[in-house]
Amino acid sequence: MLSAEMIKSLVKSEEIVINPFNVSMLKTASYTFTLGSLILLLQKGQTLDMRNNDEILLETTIGPDGYLLEPGAFLICETAEILKLSHRIGCKFYMRGRGSRKGIDFVGNEGFCEPGSCGGGRDGRLALVTTNHGNCPVRLFCGVP
Numbered sequence: 001m002l003s004a005e006m007i008k009s010l011v012k013s014e015e016i017v018i019n020p021f022n023v024s025m026l027k028t029a030s031y032t033f034t035l036g037s038l039i040l041l042l043q044k045g046q047t048l049d050m051r052n053n054d055e056i057l058l059e060t061t062i063g064p065d066g067y068l069l070e071p072g073a074f075l076i077c078e079t080a081e082i083l084k085l086s087h088r089i090g091c092k093f094y095m096r097g098r099g100s101r102k103g104i105d106f107v108g109n110e111g112f113c114e115p116g117s118c119g120g121g122r123d124g125r126l127a128l129v130t131t132n133h134g135n136c137p138v139r140l141f142c143g144v145p
Contacts, residue, residue, distance in 0.1 A: 004029065015089055021081075032145045033126060034144060035080060035142055036078045036080040036125055037080075040057040040059055040077070068139050068140075072132060083119040085115055085117055086115070090117075091112070092112050092113075103138065
């Protein structure tokens with residue numbers, strides 16, 4: 001586990017790249033990422049076949065009024081920040097705080113980025129497998145942790 005000072009040092013040396021990096025999002029031993037604008041949705045009415053990877057994901061974005069995630073709904077979104085790791089650093093990421101108290105799970109409880117990886121999503125952003133496990137619709141907004 002890295003301290004905030006170590007994270008800042010590794011960002012300064014570019015062994016960890018977080019772009020944009022906002023020091024106010026740095027916690028005692030973590031960094032808080034925010035929600036980006038891209039959303040990928042499974043096409044409704046489609047039967048998914050685990051032997052194939054040919055399902056069509058519909059791409060949309062979160063607008064200024066947010067995106068309403070209904071109870072039980074599933075989508076893939078991404079962080080606003082780009083993450084790149086050196087070959088000697090890996091990281092785990094977890095859901096915590098405001099989203100989990102509203103029934104939202106952005107990472108299936110946790111995720112992992114291999115050393116030397118670039119976020120795992122589009123252009124180095126973290127891909128967030130997102131589900132509303134609550135019983136109320138929740139409005140998602142860009143830039144919110």
